[in-house]
């Protein structure tokens with residue numbers, strides 16, 4: 001449904017205003033008709049009366065048309081804003097994987113598809129009011145001559161039949177064009193995300209453009225062109241039909257049917273007038289066609305990105321925990337096309353964290369560490385097994401609450417320009433962390449954001465860690481934090497900062513390859529081909545850390 005029930009009142013108001021404007025317009029036409037009649041019959045005109053009525057009709061048209069236009073513009077903008085906000089909120093509520101998968105479609109939905117749907121919902125009002133004008137004109141025409149009206153309706157039905165047939169063909173072209181537009185958006189994102197690499201080697205950018213963007217843009221424009229041309233050709237055919245009808249009416253049809261000249265002139269005048277509203281309706285049909293497709297796409301997208309959605313709102317925020325237990329947890333990547341297609345699998349994993357522990361996870365590339373972390377923090381819902389938090393099983397519907405246990409610094413972290421989502425920031429604590437992370441000489445914090453985030457990769461990662469600890473979540477999850485740090489700071493980080501964070505109440509889980517610091521962990525695990533096992537770590541023939549789950 002392009003029109004939402006909650007806005008019925010608004011649409012009704014627009015329709016009434018538009019109908020009143022159309023009545024003013026029709027009044028003008030009616031008066032002109034009467035004047036033509038009087039000319040032919042030679043009756044004396046009551047100029048004064050006609051001028052008053054003419055003025056009244058014009059004022060009615062002007063006032064109602066302006067009011068309708070203004071309210072429609074305001075409403076469209078409000079609806080657009082509301083629809084976009086609803087969609088953004090839905091994206092924020094959705095779980096991780098579907099949103100990442102549907103990025104390009106989400107962008108198209110937020111821009112083009114919402115535009116199409118909102119504009120079309122208002123176009124429906126235009127179509128409705130113009131249809132009323134057309135029907136009133138038909139009544140006038142019928143009063144003038146039923147025979148001529150019959151001819152006219154046959155012509156109109158014929159034109160509309162061709163038009164709706166071509167609309168079905170054009171819709172297929174619009175669907176294909178929109179799918180190709182998603183590809184265009186995807187590769188524009190690719191260029192923007194990898195712009196650094198592209199500037200170093202411009203050929204990469206050109207290659208993306210030549211291989212994907214250019215063909216996608218060409219396809220979008222060719223498909224839209226074909227669809228629009230189908231509509232345009234029919235419009236021209238329809239117009240030609242009406243001209244032929246007017247010509248034949250003037251030249252022989254009127255005389256052949258024995259219809260009076262004044263009736264013929266009046267009828268032609270009405271045909272010329274009715275052409276405007278007919279054109280409006282006909283011109284809006286492609287918009288409606290596109291809007292129907294956009295609406296379908298938005299609905300499909302909503303289904304896709306809410307498929308694993310848990311709670312609509314977060315109900316509980318965990319400020320602490322004692323024990324987190326993973327029992328027989330399994331997760332398997334699946335392809336979208338064929339869910340039965342078996343890809344990399346994690347588990348079964350048994351894992352136990354107690355409050356205040358420092359846990360390291362090591363393992364080769366592609367062994368499954370990041371996937372495990374994603375399950376641990378609730379980004380991926382495990383396909384089998386159970387998560388027990390302080391004795392209670394965490395259901396999939398509670399993952400939203402469960403995630404409040406964690407603050408993260410991912411390997412490919414994103415540093416937001418402000419500390420979003422933190423209500424009270426203690427300036428003294430911030431100052432302390434800036435000193436601990438050796439950034440106090442580089443940047444300041446103004447209560448909302450840092451003076452700059454333009455720093456080295458290692459410094460940015462330290463800043464991301466500050467942002468994470470400021471969230472005051474019970475568990476800190478760090479993915480290869482040491483990788484970008486210089487040896488001196490790395491030493492301090494493992495030997496001092498981890499202990500400092502523990503003393504502040506944090507439990508820490510780290511993915512790390514820094515073997516020389518494995519002894520800093522209470523438990524060390526190794527991930528191999530999706531299997532997580534505790535490691536007995538030896539240094540100088542001494543057992544330093546035993547990972548026991």
Ligand SMILES: Nc1ncnc2c1ncn2[C@@H]1O[C@H](COP(=O)(O)OP(=O)(O)OP(=O)(O)O)[C@@H](O)[C@H]1O
Nearest residue numbers: 333334343344363364365366367368369370371372
């Ligand atoms: N979205 C995905 N769909 C299918 N397979 C995936 C997906 N993401 C990762 N994989 C596969 O899962 C396996 C584990 O990947 P993961 O990123 O967890 O490894 P990792 O141990 O963190 O590696 P690295 O140390 O290189 O970061 C890899 O073989 C990878 O190809």
